[in-house]
Amino acid sequence: MQNSGPAPSPGDLPPRGRGRPRAFDRDAALTQAMHLFWRKGFAATSISELTAAMGIGSPSLYAAFGSKEGLYAEALRHYREQYEARVWGNFTGAPTARAAVEALLMDTAAALTEVCAPDEPRGCMVTLSAVGSEGHTELGECVRAARARGFEAVAERLSRAAAEGELSASADIPALARYVMTVQGGLSLQTRDGASRPELEAVAQLAMAGWDARVGG
Amino acid sequence: MQNSGPAPSPGDLPPRGRGRPRAFDRDAALTQAMHLFWRKGFAATSISELTAAMGIGSPSLYAAFGSKEGLYAEALRHYREQYEARVWGNFTGAPTARAAVEALLMDTAAALTEVCAPDEPRGCMVTLSAVGSEGHTELGECVRAARARGFEAVAERLSRAAAEGELSASADIPALARYVMTVQGGLSLQTRDGASRPELEAVAQLAMAGWDARVGG
DNA sequence: CCATTTCTGTGTCGTTCGATACAGAAAGAG
DNA sequence: CTCTTTCTGTATCGAACGACACAGAAATGG
Numbered sequence: 001m002q003n004s005g006p007a008p009s010p011g012d013l014p015p016r017g018r019g020r021p022r023a024f025d026r027d028a029a030l031t032q033a034m035h036l037f038w039r040k041g042f043a044a045t046s047i048s049e050l051t052a053a054m055g056i057g058s059p060s061l062y063a064a065f066g067s068k069e070g071l072y073a074e075a076l077r078h079y080r081e082q083y084e085a086r087v088w089g090n091f092t093g094a095p096t097a098r099a100a101v102e103a104l105l106m107d108t109a110a111a112l113t114e115v116c117a118p119d120e121p122r123g124c125m126v127t128l129s130a131v132g133s134e135g136h137t138e139l140g141e142c143v144r145a146a147r148a149r150g151f152e153a154v155a156e157r158l159s160r161a162a163a164e165g166e167l168s169a170s171a172d173i174p175a176l177a178r179y180v181m182t183v184q185g186g187l188s189l190q191t192r193d194g195a196s197r198p199e200l201e202a203v204a205q206l207a208m209a210g211w212d213a214r215v216g217g
Numbered sequence: 218m219q220n221s222g223p224a225p226s227p228g229d230l231p232p233r234g235r236g237r238p239r240a241f242d243r244d245a246a247l248t249q250a251m252h253l254f255w256r257k258g259f260a261a262t263s264i265s266e267l268t269a270a271m272g273i274g275s276p277s278l279y280a281a282f283g284s285k286e287g288l289y290a291e292a293l294r295h296y297r298e299q300y301e302a303r304v305w306g307n308f309t310g311a312p313t314a315r316a317a318v319e320a321l322l323m324d325t326a327a328a329l330t331e332v333c334a335p336d337e338p339r340g341c342m343v344t345l346s347a348v349g350s351e352g353h354t355e356l357g358e359c360v361r362a363a364r365a366r367g368f369e370a371v372a373e374r375l376s377r378a379a380a381e382g383e384l385s386a387s388a389d390i391p392a393l394a395r396y397v398m399t400v401q402g403g404l405s406l407q408t409r410d411g412a413s414r415p416e417l418e419a420v421a422q423l424a425m426a427g428w429d430a431r432v433g434g
Numbered sequence: 435c436c437a438t439t440t441c442t443g444t445g446t447c448g449t450t451c452g453a454t455a456c457a458g459a460a461a462g463a464g
Numbered sequence: 465c466t467c468t469t470t471c472t473g474t475a476t477c478g479a480a481c482g483a484c485a486c487a488g489a490a491a492t493g494g
Binding site for chain 1 (some may be wrong): 256257258259260261338344345347350351352361364365389391392393395396398399400401402403404406407409410412416419420423424425426427428429430431
């Protein structure tokens with residue numbers, strides 16, 4: 001279908017096409033789809049619900065996103081682009097591993113309870129997604145890979161801390177990283193069940209007490 | 218439909234009826250349904266998948282369980298009856314609050330990675346259930362209530378410990394209980410993503426280090 | 435102006451969904 | 465045996481599902 005002859009636009013970067021222009025805001029529609037998938041999950045969200053929330057007809061949806069799976073994949077990417085920095089922004093630049101982990105957990109507590117839109121669901125879309133268990137292997141790999149990236153980021157930061165002497169060489173870095181990710185994921189579960197920001201922050205502080213006890217803060 | 222005239226059987230306790238006997242094992246069929254709901258969730262599991270796994274026709278399913286929601290509710294009850302004791306059994310009789318919490322987390326790590334059947338899903342069915350977000354409010358209340366019971370059990374045990382002097386009177390019991398439940402829920406997320414029993418136990422031990430640091434173990 | 439390209443709205447495709455009607459089979463009650 | 469009751473298997477219901485055909489509308493290129 002596409003790429004017949006030399007493509008005038010090598011990618012999607014210049015959206016200035018030739019035919020009738022799109023009548024809806026692609027990003028705004030994607031945001032609405034993201035909210036629906038986020039709240040109800042993949043299987044429980046129907047195309048008619050999506051088109052109603054996005055304010056478009058189903059042919060426009062399929063022309064713009066390809067399929068329901070494609071729309072979910074884009075909604076997931078949209079979610080990560082929009083929220084990942086709020087959780088990992090201070091982690092990256094923190095001077096010590098301990099400060100990085102504390103920033104991660106505290107920023108997670110803040111981001112999970114921050115209301116950016118009135119109909120935003122509670123809990124992280126990546127952490128709570130069950131799309132992999134619903135039979136859609138490819139989408140499941142997307143969310144699992146996103147979750148694995150978090151673990152890797154923490155483990156790499158701890159390895160650096162071990163090399164720099166902040167952590168003892170005998171520290172069990174994978175176990176520490178998994179502990180941090182366990183608490184971070186648990187915060188999403190607590191948020192889904194109605195926990196408030198101070199409650200989440202108290203959990204994060206208790207988790208840091210565990211860090212100090214084991215690592216020696 | 219039912220209860221026309223004085224019921225000869227006041228409940229479902231005597232299954233000895235009058236007509237043609239049921240040709241399938243109700244509990245075995247319920248176990249199969251539980252596995253499917255557990256693995257794929259409510260919305261992504263269809264009646265035809267259920268009847269195929271249970272080895273019965275759809276009229277038998279509806280006669281025995283009423284509806285898809287009713288079947289899920291019974292599967293959830295079946296799950297709790299079968300697995301709750303493995304997680305909370307040692308918690309109840311532990312001599313101290315610390316021992317109770319440690320038993321809870323260590324037994325959770327063990328139960329989550331114990332393979333009782335070859336096709337058992339990974340992670341706790343209650344913790345990972347998203348049925349409440351899929352639009353089924355009543356079932357959502359069931360799983361949320363089950364999760365809340367865990368928090369209450371820990372909080373009550375900690376209150377007793379405070380009354381007995383094990384915990385200082387200034388201890389923030391709800392925060393401690395929420396911390397424990399956060400880690401416990403996080404263990405289910407880790408299990409779903411492939412963590413092993415030793416890995417979960419290492420997380421549990423790190424969480425107990427946090428307990429000791431804050432409570433003074 | 436016209437040709438080409440792309441998007442929109444209506445309508446609908448075939449499938450699958452959850453849920454039953456119905457007739458026959460298998461048990462107890464008399 | 466006959467009557468009643470309950471379960472089983474076939475066959476199917478209306479509704480909703482994901483996805484698309486088609487014609488018309490709205491833009492650019494010449």
